[in-house]
Amino acid sequence: MFAAIFGSVEQGIIYAIMALGVYLSFRVLDFPDLTVDGSFVSGAAVAATMIIFGYHPVFATVVAILIGFLAGCVTGLLHTKGKINALLSGILMMIALYSINLRIMGLTSENSIGKPNIPLLKAETMFSEFKSFWSPLGIDTAINNFLTMVGFENLPSTYGTLFIMIIITLIIKFIVDWFLKTEVGLAIRATGDNKKMIRSLSANTDTLVIVGLGFSNALVAFSGALIAQYSKFADVGMGIGMIIGGLASVIIGEAIFGTKTIVRTTIAVIAGAIIYRVVLGLALRVDFLDPGDMKLITAVIVIGALILPQYLEKRREKRRKAKRHAERLLEHEQLRMKERSALAKAQSD
Amino acid sequence: MLKLNQINMVFNEATPDEKIALDQINLTLNTGDFMTVIGSNGAGKSTMLNVISGALSPDFGVVEIEGKDVSRMPEYKRSQMIGRVFQDPMAGTAPSMTIEENLAMAYSRNKKRALKKGVDKKRRELFRESLETLHLNLENRLNAKVGMLSGGERQALSLLMATFTQPSILLLDEHTAALDPSRAELITNLTKQLVEKDKLTTLMITHNMQQALDLGNRLIMMDKGQIILEIGTEEKKNLTIPKLMEEFQRIRGEKMTSDKALLS
Numbered sequence: 001m002f003a004a005i006f007g008s009v010e011q012g013i014i015y016a017i018m019a020l021g022v023y024l025s026f027r028v029l030d031f032p033d034l035t036v037d038g039s040f041v042s043g044a045a046v047a048a049t050m051i052i053f054g055y056h057p058v059f060a061t062v063v064a065i066l067i068g069f070l071a072g073c074v075t076g077l078l079h080t081k082g083k084i085n086a087l088l089s090g091i092l093m094m095i096a097l098y099s100i101n102l103r104i105m106g107l108t109s110e111n112s113i114g115k116p117n118i119p120l121l122k123a124e125t126m127f128s129e130f131k132s133f134w135s136p137l138g139i140d141t142a143i144n145n146f147l148t149m150v151g152f153e154n155l156p157s158t159y160g161t162l163f164i165m166i167i168i169t170l171i172i173k174f175i176v177d178w179f180l181k182t183e184v185g186l187a188i189r190a191t192g193d194n195k196k197m198i199r200s201l202s203a204n205t206d207t208l209v210i211v212g213l214g215f216s217n218a219l220v221a222f223s224g225a226l227i228a229q230y231s232k233f234a235d236v237g238m239g240i241g242m243i244i245g246g247l248a249s250v251i252i253g254e255a256i257f258g259t260k261t262i263v264r265t266t267i268a269v270i271a272g273a274i275i276y277r278v279v280l281g282l283a284l285r286v287d288f289l290d291p292g293d294m295k296l297i298t299a300v301i302v303i304g305a306l307i308l309p310q311y312l313e314k315r316r317e318k319r320r321k322a323k324r325h326a327e328r329l330l331e332h333e334q335l336r337m338k339e340r341s342a343l344a345k346a347q348s349d
Numbered sequence: 350m351l352k353l354n355q356i357n358m359v360f361n362e363a364t365p366d367e368k369i370a371l372d373q374i375n376l377t378l379n380t381g382d383f384m385t386v387i388g389s390n391g392a393g394k395s396t397m398l399n400v401i402s403g404a405l406s407p408d409f410g411v412v413e414i415e416g417k418d419v420s421r422m423p424e425y426k427r428s429q430m431i432g433r434v435f436q437d438p439m440a441g442t443a444p445s446m447t448i449e450e451n452l453a454m455a456y457s458r459n460k461k462r463a464l465k466k467g468v469d470k471k472r473r474e475l476f477r478e479s480l481e482t483l484h485l486n487l488e489n490r491l492n493a494k495v496g497m498l499s500g501g502e503r504q505a506l507s508l509l510m511a512t513f514t515q516p517s518i519l520l521l522d523e524h525t526a527a528l529d530p531s532r533a534e535l536i537t538n539l540t541k542q543l544v545e546k547d548k549l550t551t552l553m554i555t556h557n558m559q560q561a562l563d564l565g566n567r568l569i570m571m572d573k574g575q576i577i578l579e580i581g582t583e584e585k586k587n588l589t590i591p592k593l594m595e596e597f598q599r600i601r602g603e604k605m606t607s608d609k610a611l612l613s
Binding site for chain 1: 423463
């Protein structure tokens with residue numbers, strides 16, 4: 001149980017980078033960008049292919065990020081210059097990337113042009129590289145000894161992945177926070193908030209949408225590249241429903257932790273991604289559910305995340321109103337009593 | 350400063366809904382001119398403003414700003430030189446962003462936006478000082494989201510944002526029309542104050558005759574896409590509403606009396 005939840009948390013932190021990308025497009029730019037399903041795989045495919053070719057995993061990941069950026073920019077171009085509906089430009093890019101991803105992974109095969117997956121079983125990844133630095137430190141055994149003492153069983157073999165991912169994801173979070181406060185970032189936020197206004201303040205909203213989507217998909221591809229290295233394979237189907245998962249993370253996080261400031265919202269999105277993965281992981285442990293049910297479970301979680309906050313908010317509001325009303329009634333009553341006693345006093349005088 | 354040369358604009362051309370929005374408009378504003386524009390609905394006032402700002406591009410004709418032909422310049426580039434306030438108080442500000450963030454975006458209107466902090470200490474001080482001139486206590490609410498402000502407060506902020514970088518031209522499109530009378534008066538006074546401070550070249554559309562007479566040094570009346578009356582500085586000083594109505598009647602004849610209501 002502990003190991004299963006631990007794995008979900010690890011994955012959740014990696015997927016959180018993707019969720020931050022979805023937050024940028026969906027919330028900040030107000031652009032429902034479905035490119036994500038394709039650009040996530042592109043990140044994975046590029047990283048896996050380059051690792052197979054013997055490039056350093058970090059370099060492979062950086063290239064994956066750039067490819068994600070490009071994919072987002074193309075979606076932005078389709079929408080702004082091609083005047084194609086936002087949803088449709090994302091969908092077009094998503095299916096185009098499907099073929100492109102097959103071809104990217106096909107580069108590793110001599111017999112065929114396209115290839116649906118790449119295993120990375122024996123290859124060096126960012127995580128295995130970090131592990132060789134981490135293991136000699138002896139932190140894993142220390143933590144596990146402690147946890148066994150407290151009575152846990154089935155402990156994970158290493159905490160290095162979790163550690164490095166927390167660092168990377170927090171760095172990304174700080175970059176996003178900082179970026180959204182720069183002059184360009186402010187203009188991008190205003191583009192999602194009030195296009196007419198920011199155009200009247202001499203900002204090229206087309207460029208901002210393109211750059212914004214590029215940044216968003218760069219994060220998504222980064223997450224894809226990391227997931228490929230974490231799970232040691234890239235698969236052309238690994239991005240299906242990714243946007244829904246990202247959206248679920250954003251919505252769950254926002255509903256639980258609020259959206260008061262950007263700093264808070266980005267941490268909420270990260271927490272949302274972790275919660276989402278844990279819930280998904282727990283759901284899959286239920287006996288009658290099969291891994292094939294995952295997308296169905298995803299859909300149910302997202303529907304719940306969309307409906308529940310509304311319902312809770314309404315109930316909270318109603319209770320608050322009822323309480324306030326009762327207080328006011330009491331105040332009135334007290335006021336009337338006072339008046340009456342004052343009147344009685346005046347009469348008796 | 351601003352020159353409109355033979356501007357023509359037709360909507361829904363060659364359909365039964367065809368409408369000549371602007372018909373050979375010629376107009377020159379000198380530096381520091383403050384012109385008020387009146388006319389009934391559909392006269393072409395807003396279309397003219399949109400042609401100047403670049404939101405619409407005219408079918409024919411040339412728009413010149415500071416002696417430069419800007420007819421082909423996209424809206425966002427032209428906005429470097431043009432400040433705008435819209436009728437809808439929601440239109441001029443970004444509701445989910447804070448007051449200081451909105452001002453920061455106005456501040457970088459005529460500069461290249463870079464990857465540096467939008468609001469730093471120095472700018473915050475500058476924003477605070479400018480907000481103080483509004484006397485709305487907004488200087489103490491720099492981190493409040495603009496969506497929480499009232500319509501009047503938002504419009505005052507929009508006005509400040511539009512004039513913040515001293516644009517070559519200020520366009521006001523019925524910017525007090527959506528406010529209650531006392532708020533409208535506040536914004537009108539503020540407009541006067543801000544325009545006079547920087548001697549901004551201003552074009553203001555209004556449906557309020559008194560406002561059209563009180564503000565500015567020139568006045569034009571539009572109808573059916575044409576400028577039918579132009580009143581200069583000297584003449585405007587002695588202008589009254591009855592006189593203007595009389596003039597209006599003389600030019601328009603008797604047939605359109607129903608529009609009188611709109612102008613009173």
